[in-house]
Amino acid sequence: MTLTAAFDAQHRAFHRALERKDRVVVLSSPSAPVEIVRAAGLNPIVVRGGVSPTPTADGHLEAGVFPPRLRWLAEAALSGFLANTTRIVFPRTSDPDYKCFLYLREFARLGIAPALPPVSLFDLLQSEGPNVRAYNVARTGALLKELTLADGHSLSLDAVRHEIERANFARAAARRLIALRKGAPRVTGTEVLPLLGAFWTLDPEVYATFATAAANEIAQRPAISGPRILLAGAPVDSPELHSTIESCGAVVVAEIGPFGTGVAGEDVACTNDPIAALADKYYADAIGPRTPITRMRRLIEELLDDVDAVVISLPSEDTAFGWDYPWLRTLLEKKGIPHTCVSSPDNERFDTLMNALARTEVRRG
Amino acid sequence: MADKQLSATAAAGAFQKEWFADLRRRVFDERQPYALLQADVPFELFDLLDIPAVSNQWWAAIVAAKRQAPAYLDAMAADGHHEGLCHYCSLGYASTKYRDVQEPPWGGLPTPRLLCARLTCDCIHRVFSLWADEFGSELIEIDHPGAGDLPARWWELGRHRWRELVEPHRLAFVASTLERLVERLEEIRGRSLDRAALRQRLESVNQQEEIFASVRDLIASAPEAPVRMTEQISNVMATQWVRGTDWALAHARAFHDEVRQRVDAGIAACPGERARLMWVGVGLWHDTDFYTAFEESHRAVFVWSMYLAFGPDGYIRYGLDDPMAALASRLASFNEYLHNPPWAAEWIVEQARRHRIDGALVLRPRSMKPAATGRLFIERALENAGIPVLPIEADVVDSRAWDPKSARESVRSFLEKRVIV
Numbered sequence: 194m195t196l197t198a199a200f201d202a203q204h205r206a207f208h209r210a211l212e213r214k215d216r217v218v219v220l221s222s223p224s225a226p227v228e229i230v231r232a233a234g235l236n237p238i239v240v241r242g243g244v245s246p247t248p249t250a251d252g253h254l255e256a257g258v259f260p261p262r263l264r265w266l267a268e269a270a271l272s273g274f275l276a277n278t279t280r281i282v283f284p285r286t287s288d289p290d291y292k293c294f295l296y297l298r299e300f301a302r303l304g305i306a307p308a309l310p311p312v313s314l315f316d317l318l319q320s321e322g323p324n325v326r327a328y329n330v331a332r333t334g335a336l337l338k339e340l341t342l343a344d345g346h347s348l349s350l351d352a353v354r355h356e357i358e359r360a361n362f363a364r365a366a367a368r369r370l371i372a373l374r375k376g377a378p379r380v381t382g383t384e385v386l387p388l389l390g391a392f393w394t395l396d397p398e399v400y401a402t403f404a405t406a407a408a409n410e411i412a413q414r415p416a417i418s419g420p421r422i423l424l425a426g427a428p429v430d431s432p433e434l435h436s437t438i439e440s441c442g443a444v445v446v447a448e449i450g451p452f453g454t455g456v457a458g459e460d461v462a463c464t465n466d467p468i469a470a471l472a473d474k475y476y477a478d479a480i481g482p483r484t485p486i487t488r489m490r491r492l493i494e495e496l497l498d499d500v501d502a503v504v505i506s507l508p509s510e511d512t513a514f515g516w517d518y519p520w521l522r523t524l525l526e527k528k529g530i531p532h533t534c535v536s537s538p539d540n541e542r543f544d545t546l547m548n549a550l551a552r553t554e555v556r557r558g
Numbered sequence: 559m560a561d562k563q564l565s566a567t568a569a570a571g572a573f574q575k576e577w578f579a580d581l582r583r584r585v586f587d588e589r590q591p592y593a594l595l596q597a598d599v600p601f602e603l604f605d606l607l608d609i610p611a612v613s614n615q616w617w618a619a620i621v622a623a624k625r626q627a628p629a630y631l632d633a634m635a636a637d638g639h640h641e642g643l644c645h646y647c648s649l650g651y652a653s654t655k656y657r658d659v660q661e662p663p664w665g666g667l668p669t670p671r672l673l674c675a676r677l678t679c680d681c682i683h684r685v686f687s688l689w690a691d692e693f694g695s696e697l698i699e700i701d702h703p704g705a706g707d708l709p710a711r712w713w714e715l716g717r718h719r720w721r722e723l724v725e726p727h728r729l730a731f732v733a734s735t736l737e738r739l740v741e742r743l744e745e746i747r748g749r750s751l752d753r754a755a756l757r758q759r760l761e762s763v764n765q766q767e768e769i770f771a772s773v774r775d776l777i778a779s780a781p782e783a784p785v786r787m788t789e790q791i792s793n794v795m796a797t798q799w800v801r802g803t804d805w806a807l808a809h810a811r812a813f814h815d816e817v818r819q820r821v822d823a824g825i826a827a828c829p830g831e832r833a834r835l836m837w838v839g840v841g842l843w844h845d846t847d848f849y850t851a852f853e854e855s856h857r858a859v860f861v862w863s864m865y866l867a868f869g870p871d872g873y874i875r876y877g878l879d880d881p882m883a884a885l886a887s888r889l890a891s892f893n894e895y896l897h898n899p900p901w902a903a904e905w906i907v908e909q910a911r912r913h914r915i916d917g918a919l920v921l922r923p924r925s926m927k928p929a930a931t932g933r934l935f936i937e938r939a940l941e942n943a944g945i946p947v948l949p950i951e952a953d954v955v956d957s958r959a960w961d962p963k964s965a966r967e968s969v970r971s972f973l974e975k976r977v978i979v
Binding site: 252253254255257258285287288289291292294295296298299302313314316318320321322323324325328331332335481482483485486507509510511512513515516517518519522534536 | 637638639640642643644677678679680681683684685687688699701703704705706708710727728731734735738894898899900927930931932933934935
């Protein structure tokens, strides 16, 4: 199995995991600690957006509110597809995730999803108040307790530390891939996003092995020419937008979001209090609509030095990232970096952007 | 606009206008601080520390009612904000940021000393951060932990068993956040919050909401609705923003007494009432005439909205030994009760039955996305309870895409085909 296949075939991954009778915990987004899930003796699988129709879920989930990954998850819940999974966990890192959690609980209460496994909320807060950290640490500990005891295991902080070390090992491999996108990129965004995103699906050692092999192979390639693009706005969880952008001759070298550039971040410090270390890590790294505006701006500014243009993804269900746009536009204009906004892959807009880039090059030349 | 049937309604409107003029005088002439708050922030804490507070939603409703929203929202769109962003929570910000577009109502919002918002929907942090930046004012945020326990009939627990309504860790978090807010307000005012006064204020809030409970009972049980929904809203919301104050209590009593007199005298809002309607969702502030448009033609009267009904069930807290915890319990799940399963649908069906509702109009908001969730559960629950539902797609403050004629036509058709049969 390749990393790309692991990332691309969500249904197949679920089927494979279930066929192996793995004790699977489904995470609605990657902002719940996979280390905690593994320390409880369970296997995390993070949901990504599907492109398949969701007719049953559409009768319950309002249009234009929930991103495709949550519509897929609701459909899977209602159809019984998740019957053999151990639990579904929703991090509270976006309001649609929280509401989807409430909906699934309601499906169970109303008896319209009889095969639904238990559903949990991981109530990770992202604001900057002084009592937020203690709350997050407590909720991270509660998640470990909930997962562990429900599965008949005993709580073990050593198991958490072990899983942190394993995940850090995988993070190091992911960072090698990310490094190959900087400066003169050697891999397209279309190709590398699946390689990075598989971090959330594979066992850490398996991931590290595949990612290291991929990085070794990519490092031998010549640099890719073409304007270097930052994909900002609402995080994407599939390479569809990358592919459209790159079909116009550009290369996506970074994206704001947990499936690409943001997949690894720094290692988790394996301290005396591994629960607090994980709470801090996921608080710092969680990228979504509730990420504080100052943190989001800092993140974008750090990435602008290494790009020629910016594509801003603002899908129809966006409620948050659109508020950042006037600030970002002003910043980009100040730096002379062309940009465009898209609500879906749109070749015409990218062609316009490429023309703008060509003009910029002429001026610079 | 339909004539006001209650003298209390005119008094409520006059009070709000005077209150705002006095606020501007205090801010500009006396350099007193005031606060801009999201509607679900505990206003009591600000008032007790002598920091008058303006509700974002109230201000948005005023701007919309004055038909000024389109110009501000056009300016916001021209500045690059896409049309899918929430207009209700951001109209106040737009009226500040794009104030050059037109003169805002009543002279506009002066610069607040601080802004405060609960982080319910994902947009709130951003809208309030931008707004605070625009004013150069401080922002205090109250984060919103998610609810995991689901007592569906929450209104049966709220008054006496409120500690059971909210998980202990959430209650503790919200209470500690309120304590932090109080510390900051105390710093600003240079004096301490009188805890005994807080308890007393919450007792007054209980009294006020008990009065509204009595009004609600009168409306529910009278042979014909004695007061229009729009006038219920005017009277209730004028008091809710200053809840527990002497004026609020006095006005609540005056409103109650007038409704009582109308019931006793057999006076109906719409004599010959044939259909009792409920409005589910935020008010349609740019077209409030919509709510009286079917009285003459169909004798159909809007009887219920959340604005009167929620106070008695959502605010009353008995057992005020720890007033901050009581306040936190009211706050912690405010939005869930009003919008999300299982809480909203269970409550709205119960209210519909109590008010003998014949048909429900459920708002499908064009923006306000996360706040608009739960709607399909509500619609289904009402229909399952035998109450016909008509979804109304609209933006509550933005009239640009609203076609009043076709909206009224769809309601007339609904009434004739499903309600008055």
